[in-house]
Amino acid sequence: MKFSANLGFLWTELPLPRAIHAARAQGFAAVECHWPYDTPADDVAQALAETGLPMLGLNTRRGDVAAGENGLAALPGRGAEARAAVAEAVSYGAAIGARAVHVMAGRAQGPEAEAAFVDTLRHACALAAEQGMTILIEPLNRHDAPGYFLRTTDQAVAIMDRVGADNLRLMFDCYHVGRTEGDVIHRLGALLPRIGHVQIAAVPDRGAPDHGELHYPAIFAELARLGYDAPIGAEYRPGGPTEPTLGWLRPWLPASA
Numbered sequence: 001m002k003f004s005a006n007l008g009f010l011w012t013e014l015p016l017p018r019a020i021h022a023a024r025a026q027g028f029a030a031v032e033c034h035w036p037y038d039t040p041a042d043d044v045a046q047a048l049a050e051t052g053l054p055m056l057g058l059n060t061r062r063g064d065v066a067a068g069e070n071g072l073a074a075l076p077g078r079g080a081e082a083r084a085a086v087a088e089a090v091s092y093g094a095a096i097g098a099r100a101v102h103v104m105a106g107r108a109q110g111p112e113a114e115a116a117f118v119d120t121l122r123h124a125c126a127l128a129a130e131q132g133m134t135i136l137i138e139p140l141n142r143h144d145a146p147g148y149f150l151r152t153t154d155q156a157v158a159i160m161d162r163v164g165a166d167n168l169r170l171m172f173d174c175y176h177v178g179r180t181e182g183d184v185i186h187r188l189g190a191l192l193p194r195i196g197h198v199q200i201a202a203v204p205d206r207g208a209p210d211h212g213e214l215h216y217p218a219i220f221a222e223l224a225r226l227g228y229d230a231p232i233g234a235e236y237r238p239g240g241p242t243e244p245t246l247g248w249l250r251p252w253l254p255a256s257a
């Protein structure tokens, strides 16, 4: 197994370029982030070049976070802002060589929200395809993201089918699936052809993936059996400095690391 450090949660006390170096020093094979937009893309690109780590993905902006917004893509009447957020993410992602953009749906319900989401995703997939990038959508659990449009993996598959783009994939976050859907190992197998990225954290506390309801050694064994060899995103809250929480990673590092 190879792992990607999610720098939206790990090493958040460091500026993003230094967090990329910290991830490399601890043996991660890749990095991913949430909202890197306050850091000049050139600085991120330089850190990636210095470390040799790929940036797997970044998120579209969420809108007015102070007002509770958590994405724009499924908000009826907000299509222009949603497209602007996609354009910004694809442009920033292309500048740093990122492989994927996670398009955040936002808090909305109903057929109009679904139509808005599908419309934004079609646009996003076309834009991302020009850069050879993938678009990801991620169901978020109702405890952490109340009111979020995209709730379940079944719903995500239905949306992907409706959009009908080759570069649209599911972000399968074992934490979110574990919190509300369960049956994680079975779902990974069933959904493998639709999955673009896998993320991990303990259930239910979202700590390091070494305790809680999900037994990650079994999940990693299943992913290996399925032939999944892309880096898995460590997207957990370390609750302090990251290094002391990395015991789970050590068995997967080469002996020299």
Ligand SMILES: O=C(O)[C@@H](O)C(=O)CO
Residues within 6 Å of the ligand: 034, 059, 102, 138, 140, 173, 176, 199, 235
């Ligand atoms: O699981 C999450 O919360 C993230 O993957 C994300 O991108 C939305 O915050």
Ligand SMILES: [Mg+2]
Residues within 6 Å of the ligand: 138, 173, 199, 235
């Ligand atoms: Mg996630």
